[in-house]
Amino acid sequence: MLRWRRRTPARSANTVVGDVVGTVIQAGHIQGPVTIHTTETAADEADALAEVVRRQWADEAAVRLLRQPEPLRLRWSTTGRPVTGRPAAVLGAAVGGRPLRLRLHGFLEDVVELVVRLPHRQLVVLGEPGAGKTVLAILLTLGLLQHRRRAGGPVPVMLALASWDPDAEHLDTWLNRRLVEEYPALGDVAATLVAAGRVMPILDGLDEISHARHAAAIEALDRAGAGGRPFAVTCRSSEYEAAVAAGGRVLATAAVVEIEPVGVEDAIAFLAAGTVPGDGRWNPVYAHLRAHPHGPLAAALSTPLAVWLARNAYLHPDTDPADLVGFTSAHAIENHLLDRLIPSLYRRVPPGPTSRTSPRYAPADAQRWLTFLATHLHRQHTRDLAWWQLHHAVPPPVTGTIYGLGAGLLTGLGVGLAGDAAGLAGGLPLLMTAFIAALVPSVVFGLIVRFAWSARHIPGRTVVRLYGRLRQLARTTGKRLPFGGCISVVVVLATTWLTGFGTALLLGAGSGFAAAVVAAVADWSTVPVDELSAPSPVSVLRADRSVARVRALTQGIGLMAAVGVLVGVVFGDIAGLAAAAVAASAGALAGGFDSAWGLFQVARAWLAMRGQLPRDCIRFLEDAHRRGVLRQAGAVYQFRHARLQDRLVHNGDSDGATPS
Structure with a gap:
């Protein structure tokens, strides 16, 4: 439960406290003419959209196995970076006429209660690469949909921000376009929903926008927030701080929280939950983490992405996780885990329904095909893998x-x-x-x-x-x-x-x-x-x-x-x-x-003939999604994490094997 408290001279630290306890899941990762619709039609379309969004992200959470085998405990708290507006503006008013300070903290799924209690329902979530920002956005979307069933309100819709150019496109115009792209059946109703405030955008990846436009994006979001639009946005911590410094502007009415690093004991608990009884392969890693809680290995495993990578990279019983102890830098450990991921995932049968006719892909083939796809997306300057865009290759x-x-x-x-x-x-x-x-x-x-x-x-x-x-x-x-x-x-x-x-x-x-x-x-x-x-x-x-x-x-x-x-x-x-x-x-x-x-x-016939993709590439993409290499965002796929895509591109370039 969140409690807003008045600041008193005797207890100045207890101004605003988020006293929240919860269970946390594993973190993996208008323009043109507008037709005017009746309120009943817009309400019906909003309800239909809410149900679709719920099914979409509930299914994706299930495919990602976010709640298995045991949740990874992740915490968030008010950021200490100079990027937050005045507490009185964030909370709507000072309590008892006295100034306020924000001091919020909680676990991942508690972020829903935080947003509901905020008067403007505006939130910025910061975190390092792989910290679990996208998973938090998924949880927030699903949680707000449940809240909407009970109390009404706008439909939370999670959208990737990478395609937004704030210098060329108004936020409402972009929202309308993206809604039609993600849910084409909405048609011109999308503009009505956006204009009527029936959509709450959950914007994932502000850092994916060009660095030169970060400040303009914050300014545009601040204008939208001043108009009363609720929203949530995720961004890498350093990029957001740099953007605020460059533009000299914060989101005045938005709370800003930051995902905290994964603790050593939390990482150990998560890794141990994925092993069979009596498996002692991880014991040297546990001992090293406890003996060197600030060492390179502990630093590498301080993000949900790295912990998930470690568990999947060494899932097979003939592997030895003790290899991780010998690295001298966290960056080298993360690259090592990324390089091992695909060979490890393709050594076993993917989760979900299988049959004798289910595809079996050799790890080397899967590595080559996924490297081609990552390189193709890199050349197209996008994270979205759409089958109807493959002809560009x-x-x-x-x-x-x-x-x-x-x-x-x-x-x-x-x-x-x-x-x-x-x-x-x-x-x-x-x-x-x-x-x-x-x-x-x-x-x-x-x-x-x-x-x-x-x-x-x-x-x-x-x-x-x-x-x-x-x-x-x-x-x-x-x-x-x-x-x-x-x-x-x-x-x-x-x-x-x-x-x-x-x-x-x-x-x-x-x-x-x-x-x-x-x-x-x-x-x-x-x-x-x-x-x-x-x-x-x-x-x-x-x-x-x-x-x-x-x-x-x-x-x-x-x-x-x-x-x-x-x-x-x-x-x-x-x-x-x-x-x-x-x-x-x-x-x-x-x-x-x-x-x-x-x-x-x-396109697929040409690419298969050249060995850049399998003959049935859609089947391959579905299989990669079930294995956790790709994630699904509406009608497109994305790599599980941008770091994985970037690593595949780097390896393809360094090996001289980047497809032409």
Whole structure:
């Protein structure tokens, strides 16, 4: 229980005391037009969002095994750094007219009570790398959701701050964008929830923003706090102190607490809980920690991340944890543990449901693939591993060539078949006619896809509804007309030598217009993926795969009908049937691969061929998540900790094995 006390001359130390006791878990780690919604609608959407967020982070806490085998006792207390506002501003008013001092302390799960009791519900959590800030943020999110069920209030939503540029984007605009990205089903309701104060952002990783923008971020958060917005934000201690010093501004109404280092006995208790009875391998480590409580090993194991790494790195009975005693620096110990983690985790079966068909990955292969992924994310300047962004790891000419050759060869085959049926081939063999006709389309389609696919990377779902969407269909058709123009050029260049320019121009105009219309219909029937009920990488992939199938069917049937009729009218029924058959295949190919799922198929095939990822990379990512190497944040994966990602990148560079 938290008690706010008045400062008296006799007991000046007892101004504000957090007398809290609890059980602690293991720490591992608007812009545009806005539609106005009724209060009832916004309330219903907020309730739905709260349930989704609860399931999302409850599942993630279970996968991370945060409560097994025994909780790691972690404490927080008011920071001693000069980064806190005046106590009277944080608490809302001085008690009895006297000045106050903040003196708060407690265990991790007690932070929920702290936030609830704070009048402004604004909190900053500081800690060293691996101190458990993200786990605290997860606990706070889940705890505030439970409190909301009883007492109401805004929906706590945990978001990573790395993508925010406070110099270019207002906090509310960023919140709206991130909510739509994480929970696309919200749509424009997200802006309503943000504007109405129905969302409480739990912002993880202020230090992940560019150092040059830290001060601007604090200023923006302070303005939001002055407007009454509740929030919580986590940050590394030294980065936050430097940002406050650089900007000369604190979060005036926010309490600032800092996670304390893990004590020697707490670390020993946690390590011992993960061993079988009679296992004495850790005894030299325990003895060393007690004999040298301020030595390098104790310093290394002072964070939850390092303690978790140590237990998992030496979980197998043929390993010897006594190796840790011989290191002379805490940094070297942490690097050693990070290097051992993946080989150790991939020596055993992952937790969760398994079967005879469950994947088994060699540690060396897993190390190579994860190193590639870490390096890819590093080059993209992100911590989020999204399957629909993996095409950035493939050279654009490769995707253009694959798509261009496929579409070009089909176009050439159609021209060859139709020309042969119409008697226009001039005695040339069918294959020769098709080859000549495919040369130009292959090149042009390759150039088209290089630009078209660069923007087609957002997963979607299919919605066919006319009411209220006809104007959108018209706008979508207008946007697709340049694409149709490109198709027209392709057809004209491929057929002029057979039919003459006039007929080729007629065929090109008709084919291009048909291609634009059917592509526009496919675009119009696709909206951002609706995964509010279960946001996960796999569910988003399945939804977009369905989109690809619908697009393939729509564009295949549309082009088959349009091109078949057009060619049939000009050159006869047999030529029309031949052209229709090939147009159906070309339309299906273009529609299926003109999606996030289609581009992902090309990317994963290329990366698997080069040995940079396994053939079924989604299955590999799911397995890495179950093993604890990756964590899930909505529809994307992240490495369990930024230090692990950075270490893999460093090792890949130093070994000269960084994928190109």
